[in-house]
Amino acid sequence: MNLFHRRLASVGFPALMLAVAGLVQAATAEDAGKSIDQMIEKTGTKMQEAKEALGEKAAKTGDYLDDAAITAKIKAEILGDPLLKVLQIHVTTTDGVVRLSGEVDSPQSIERATALAARVNQVKSVTSELVVKGVK
Structure with a gap:
């Protein structure tokens, strides 16, 4: 079960239980219907919040993987030179x-x-802190 499904279950199940509890306490069918509608609305909001949070985490992970790929490409270029x-x-x-x-x-x-690094795709800029051995 992936993270999205776990979060969905952790939000959806308690909301469903609250809706059932609300049904037991509701005096009329109309009150029960209103309680269910409110619970569904709250659950939908929580599910949307969870989805957005997961989207942000996925984007950060993607950025990290892009940076790792850039580093690997530059290392390969240096190795081949x-x-x-x-x-x-x-x-x-x-x-x-x-x-x-x-x-x-x-x-x-x-x-x-510096030139090798600058020509790798997705590189925005290169900062060189390289020094020549023996020269400080």
Whole structure:
């Protein structure tokens, strides 16, 4: 049972129980009908709130997966480049913004790594905190 169904059950079942309890206490059929209508309306509202919350979480998860894919693509590009050493360059991505850090062998390595990262799809910007070994 996925999260949506569990939340639906956790909202729907108590609302149904309240509706039944309201029916028992209702003096007339008209009162019972009103109670059921109110419970259905409240349940619908709660279900919509749960759906919206799940949608937001799904969007955040999607963003995280996009960032992980961007990082993996950049690492693969660095690995395939003969001028760069993948173990020297750390790549992090947050909301499409890439940060490169570490110590590389030359200024050309900094330029090359930055250019490789910038051309990967979905990269919004690249910040380089790379430094040349021995130069501080």
